[in-house]
Amino acid sequence: MPAGPDxxxxxxxxxxxxxxxxxxxxxxxxxxxxxxxxRLNAAFFVLTMLTVAGFEALxxxxxxxxxxDPAAREALRVHLYFAVPSAIILPAMFLSGWxxxxxxxxxxxxxxxxxxxxxxVTGVFFLPHG
Numbered sequence: 001m002p003a004g005p006d007x008x009x010x011x012x013x014x015x016x017x018x019x020x021x022x023x024x025x026x027x028x029x030x031x032x033x034x035x036x037x038x039r040l041n042a043a044f045f046v047l048t049m050l051t052v053a054g055f056e057a058l059x060x061x062x063x064x065x066x067x068x069d070p071a072a073r074e075a076l077r078v079h080l081y082f083a084v085p086s087a088i089i090l091p092a093m094f095l096s097g098w099x100x101x102x103x104x105x106x107x108x109x110x111x112x113x114x115x116x117x118x119x120x121v122t123g124v125f126f127l128p129h130g
Contacts, residue, residue, distance in 0.1 A: 004067035007058060008129040014051045015123040018044055038097060045094045052087045075127050082118030
């Protein structure tokens, strides 16, 4: 079973990787390539949901109190305040974009962007992995 710091380091790498996909999708949109934007968002959606599911499954087998010190548990809790709402909004945002509901998609994207910024900052910069 992986140790707490290994879990957090893996989480940081995955959050950074999917964030690059998200940024690439925004670049595609700005370049006038909505189809590429959609495909990159599909990859972002699948990889993000797999990360969330894998992390949750892993935490079912890890004793969180012994794997993480109090500071790491608190940092993880703050991270989850952003990550959980992001994961809840993401399917609705993905489906609204796929269905062509532009107004809803844009509204959800504003909320998601704020939550994802918090997810990224807390996940990459504040979770201790050492």
